[in-house]
Amino acid sequence: MMAKSANEDQLFIGIDGGGTKCRATIYSAQHGVLGTGLGGPANPLHGLERTLESIMVSTQLAMRDAGLQLETIHQVYAGLGLAGVNLPSLYEKITEWEHPFKQMFLTTDLHTACIGAHEGGDGAVIITGTGSCGFSHVKGQSVNYGGHGFALGDKGSGAWMGLEAIKAVLVELDGLGPQTALTQIMKNHFNAVNAMDIAEQMAGQPSSSYAKLARYVFDAAHQGDVIALAIVKDGAAYVSQLAHRLLANNPPRLSMIGGLAEPLNKWLDPEIAKRVEMPKQPPEMGAIYFAQQSVLEQDQKVAL
Amino acid sequence: MMAKSANEDQLFIGIDGGGTKCRATIYSAQHGVLGTGLGGPANPLHGLERTLESIMVSTQLAMRDAGLQLETIHQVYAGLGLAGVNLPSLYEKITEWEHPFKQMFLTTDLHTACIGAHEGGDGAVIITGTGSCGFSHVKGQSVNYGGHGFALGDKGSGAWMGLEAIKAVLVELDGLGPQTALTQIMKNHFNAVNAMDIAEQMAGQPSSSYAKLARYVFDAAHQGDVIALAIVKDGAAYVSQLAHRLLANNPPRLSMIGGLAEPLNKWLDPEIAKRVEMPKQPPEMGAIYFAQQSVLEQDQKVAL
Numbered sequence: 001m002m003a004k005s006a007n008e009d010q011l012f013i014g015i016d017g018g019g020t021k022c023r024a025t026i027y028s029a030q031h032g033v034l035g036t037g038l039g040g041p042a043n044p045l046h047g048l049e050r051t052l053e054s055i056m057v058s059t060q061l062a063m064r065d066a067g068l069q070l071e072t073i074h075q076v077y078a079g080l081g082l083a084g085v086n087l088p089s090l091y092e093k094i095t096e097w098e099h100p101f102k103q104m105f106l107t108t109d110l111h112t113a114c115i116g117a118h119e120g121g122d123g124a125v126i127i128t129g130t131g132s133c134g135f136s137h138v139k140g141q142s143v144n145y146g147g148h149g150f151a152l153g154d155k156g157s158g159a160w161m162g163l164e165a166i167k168a169v170l171v172e173l174d175g176l177g178p179q180t181a182l183t184q185i186m187k188n189h190f191n192a193v194n195a196m197d198i199a200e201q202m203a204g205q206p207s208s209s210y211a212k213l214a215r216y217v218f219d220a221a222h223q224g225d226v227i228a229l230a231i232v233k234d235g236a237a238y239v240s241q242l243a244h245r246l247l248a249n250n251p252p253r254l255s256m257i258g259g260l261a262e263p264l265n266k267w268l269d270p271e272i273a274k275r276v277e278m279p280k281q282p283p284e285m286g287a288i289y290f291a292q293q294s295v296l297e298q299d300q301k302v303a304l
Numbered sequence: 305m306m307a308k309s310a311n312e313d314q315l316f317i318g319i320d321g322g323g324t325k326c327r328a329t330i331y332s333a334q335h336g337v338l339g340t341g342l343g344g345p346a347n348p349l350h351g352l353e354r355t356l357e358s359i360m361v362s363t364q365l366a367m368r369d370a371g372l373q374l375e376t377i378h379q380v381y382a383g384l385g386l387a388g389v390n391l392p393s394l395y396e397k398i399t400e401w402e403h404p405f406k407q408m409f410l411t412t413d414l415h416t417a418c419i420g421a422h423e424g425g426d427g428a429v430i431i432t433g434t435g436s437c438g439f440s441h442v443k444g445q446s447v448n449y450g451g452h453g454f455a456l457g458d459k460g461s462g463a464w465m466g467l468e469a470i471k472a473v474l475v476e477l478d479g480l481g482p483q484t485a486l487t488q489i490m491k492n493h494f495n496a497v498n499a500m501d502i503a504e505q506m507a508g509q510p511s512s513s514y515a516k517l518a519r520y521v522f523d524a525a526h527q528g529d530v531i532a533l534a535i536v537k538d539g540a541a542y543v544s545q546l547a548h549r550l551l552a553n554n555p556p557r558l559s560m561i562g563g564l565a566e567p568l569n570k571w572l573d574p575e576i577a578k579r580v581e582m583p584k585q586p587p588e589m590g591a592i593y594f595a596q597q598s599v600l601e602q603d604q605k606v607a608l
Contacts, residue, residue: 087504145478148503151455152470166456174449176545199452200391241480 010295011075013062013101014287015055016112017042017082019130020208022051024058025284026066026076035066036284044094045084052097055080059100078104079291081112081283086144105294109283110135110144116286117255117279120293124251125279126242129258130211132157134242136249145245150207156235156242158211158260164231165217166202166210170195180227181220189216211259218263236267243272255279314599315379317366317405318591319359320416321346321386323434324512326355328362329588330370330380339370340588348398349388356401359384363404382408383595385416385587390448409598413587414439414448420590421559421583424597428555429583430546433562434515436461438546440553449549454511460539460546462515462564468535469521470506470514474499484531485524493520515563522567540571547576559583 008030016023022042026034039058042051059078063070078101085091086108094106114125114137124136131154133147150159169186171177173195192198202209220228243254254275256265265273281289312334320327326346330338343362346355363382367374382405389395390412398410418429418441428440435458437451454463473490475481477499496502506513524532547558558579560569569577585593 086500145480148474148499149507152467152506153474153503155471155475163456167459170452170457171459175549176449176542195452196390199457202456203453238480245479 010077011068011072012288012291013059013073013076013078014112014284014289014291015042015058015078015080016283016287017044017051017055017080017109019043019046019083022054022058023282023284024055024062025288026062026068027285027288035062035064035068037061037063037065043083044090048090048093051082052094056100073100075102077102077291077295079112079287079289079294080104080106081109081287081290082106083109103295105291107290108135108144110147111137111142112286112290113257113279113283114286115289116281116283117257118253119280119285120289121253122251123253123255124243124246124249126239126246126254126256126261127258128157128239128256128260128264130157130159130207132160132239132242132258132260134246136246136251138249138251141249143246143249145242150210154207156239156260156264157207158214159207160210161217161231161235161260162210162213164234165213165228166198168227168231170199173198178227181223181225182216182228185216185220186213189213214260215263232264232267236264237269239264240269240272243268243275247272247275253277257283314381315372315376316592316595317363317377317380317382318416318588318593318595319346319362319382319384320587320591321348321355321359321384321413323347323350323387326358326362327586327588328359328366329592330366330372331589331592339366339368339372341365341367341369347387348394352394352397355386355398360404377404379406381406381595381599383416383591383593383598384408384410385413385591385594386410387413407599409595411594412439412448414451415441415446416590416594417561417583417587418590419593420585420587421561422557423584423589424593425557426555427557427559428547428550428553430543430550430558430560430565431562432461432543432560432564432568434461434463434511436464436543436546436562436564438550440550440555442553442555445553447550447553449546454514458511460543460564460568461511462518463511464514465521465535465539465564466514466517468538469517469532470502472531472535474503477502482531485527485529486520486532489520489524490517493517518564519567536568536571540568541573543568544573544576547572547579551576551579557581561587 012027014025022039024037037058039054042054044051114135117125122138126134134145154160165182169183172183190198190201217228221232256276313332316331318329326343328341341362343358346358348355418439421429426442430438439448458464469486473487476487494502494505521532525536560580
């Protein structure tokens with residue numbers, strides 16, 4: 001008997017929730033990608049209600065884009081990749097949600113990013129955007145490193161670079177530390193005369209505000225600024241170490257994802273840089289593969 | 305003609321607002337300290353309403369403690385030292401307050417701490433508690449350094465030490481950094497098995513929660529832990545630099561105030577350590593001196 005999930009026209013939706021947006025993709029084995037939708041923030045750590053709303057918005061837009069009637073959603077298998085669901089309490093809350101799908105399969109955004117990057121196969125990913133973390137999935141074993149959040153973790157990320165830059169600038173403006181080209185750059189950026197002007201504008205800002213400053217650090221590093229170089233090298237050294245740690249799990253492939261993947265590349269340990277391969281598919285496709293695999297496993301159990 | 309403020313029985317109240325409590329002291333030249341009162345948090349940067357309420361609570365308690373009728377408050381000159389009032393907008397808001405005092409004189413908590421430490425005379429202070437900053441008042445010139453707030457400044461403070469310790473522990477728990485005795489200490493403190501347990505408990509915590517961890521860093525440093533030693537030495541080096549910067553303004557005295565003043569002392573540049581003198585009076589007495597001086601200057605202007 002053929003597994004139900006192997007129906008070529010079975011519909012799947014892959015959903016990738018993130019801190020700023022939520023992406024949904026409708027797919028069938030027969031027709032490939034049928035439609036996509038974009039919703040608002042969907043990080044359950046920052047609000048469960050908002051996350052579920054963004055998931056529904058992106059789902060409805062994707063259904064419309066695919067030319068499907070909204071009630072068809074009850075026949076669609078959903079794969080969801082969301083931050084924070086490695087915490088059992090959050091995982092439970094979301095599985096308790098009265099979702100409209102035929103069935104919902106939930107995992108972390110890291111897991112779906114990894115499955116996507118390696119087109120359903122084993123592998124490892126490093127994500128360096130606003131935050132930073134590493135994940136590998138090899139022979140059924142998932143492990144992750146980093147991703148502990150802004151200020152106490154996420155070294156090598158955009159937010160970390162922005163924070164380190166601000167720290168160096170404030171120290172110089174107080175006459176307590178070495179000169180850096182970043183000081184003039186930040187004074188211009190913040191239209192600031194003194195350290196307090198900058199400190200006031202950055203106080204209580206979220207990590208995304210710090211991440212926006214990362215490009216200045218790369219610019220100054222390329223121009224040879226010693227402080228900026230030290231920040232970039234320190235961040236890249238951490239990311240390289242993260243990569244070595246992941247490679248110790250023997251993933252067949254390693255990809256880097258996120259806004260800093262490209263600018264960081266030239267600063268990585270050369271051994272690591274040459275191991276990094278392009279992600280094959282985006283995380284929302286990873287969420288689709290995850291749903292497909294989950295349906296298949298489930299059907300195999302039923303068939304036994 | 306003798307200045308009115310020189311009346312020996314004129315009442316003064318000195319108020320020192322802080323992030324966790326507000327202290328008030330009633331004083332007259334004739335009788336010295338008449339009463340004291342303790343109120344809740346009074347940092348206007350964290351809420352103006354709450355600050356004014358805490359000021360009133362501490363004032364009423366001090367009046368009661370002094371055996372004075374509450375309506376006597378209209379005859380009392382008040383000196384107030386509050387964080388954040390170096391920002392013109394916040395200074396204005398508080399001066400617009402319909403206070404119950406005969407007259408109110410407002411300055412920063414740093415200024416009153418400095419006046420108190422040197423019993424009304426010129427000098428410099430370094431405050432290292434939850435946060436860190438430096439201030440000097442010499443020949444009518446006030447200057448301050450640091451105090452830019454948690455995560456982006458306040459190096460050498462308790463919160464900074466706690467954060468650096470957590471960062472090191474998370475990196476070790478991920479297998480990405482050197483061993484440190486702090487890891488077992490923090491695992492016990494947080495009843496944690498892995499990095500995520502600690503990251504979750506510290507995410508979004510205020511600087512005071514990080515500052516509570518500083519004592520572990522000193523303990524581990526005393527036991528020779530290399531990572532803890534590096535944190536303490538790095539923090540102390542910054543505080544020493546802050547002191548050198550302040551001494552360049554030629555203050556006759558230098559004091560250190562706050563919970564880290566004592567434990568940090570032995571790690572300071574020896575040249576600095578031997579310059580540090582005990583504060584003569586607490587900040588609320590500094591606020592009284594400030595009010596006395598302000599009344600005197602005002603009367604002198606009137607007399608001219």
